Amino acid sequence: MQLRKEILELARQLKLPGIVNCFDEVMQAAAKNNWRPQQVVAELLTAELAEKTARSIRYQMGAAKFPVCKSLPEFDFTVSPVNEEVSLTRDMSGVCNMRSVRFYSVSERRRYEPSRSVTGSSTDEV
Numbered sequence: 001m002q003l004r005k006e007i008l009e010l011a012r013q014l015k016l017p018g019i020v021n022c023f024d025e026v027m028q029a030a031a032k033n034n035w036r037p038q039q040v041v042a043e044l045l046t047a048e049l050a051e052k053t054a055r056s057i058r059y060q061m062g063a064a065k066f067p068v069c070k071s072l073p074e075f076d077f078t079v080s081p082v083n084e085e086v087s088l089t090r091d092m093s094g095v096c097n098m099r100s101v102r103f104y105s106v107s108e109r110r111r112y113e114p115s116r117s118v119t120g121s122s123t124d125e126v
Contacts, residue, residue: 018051
């Protein structure tokens with residue numbers, strides 16, 4: 001038990017939170033599966049790398065200062081160049097778990113919409 005405390009304290013001093021967080025779990029798995037010391041070290045280092053990667057992503061996302069996500073009812077159309085008559089798609093009934101939406105103003109929508117005419121000529125109807 002004393003050795004465990006020493007190892008965890010050393011990991012804290014070395015600023016290795018991934019190892020501190022998963023140490024007990026890795027040690028239990030190592031004992032259960034008869035891992036060699038190299039396997040234990042590899043597992044601890046993998047956990048540390050995952051922790052550092054996750055921390056780096058959190059930092060970068062915070063530094064990027066992305067705006068807070070809002071739902072469509074919360075979107076303020078008065079401060080946006082996007083017109084309230086937004087065309088998301090012709091039929092949204094089949095869309096599930098939509099991750100992103102592109103808002104088109106009326107002028108953009110005319111530019112990107114395919115023609116509704118059977119003859120192939122474009123119309124101004126929207």
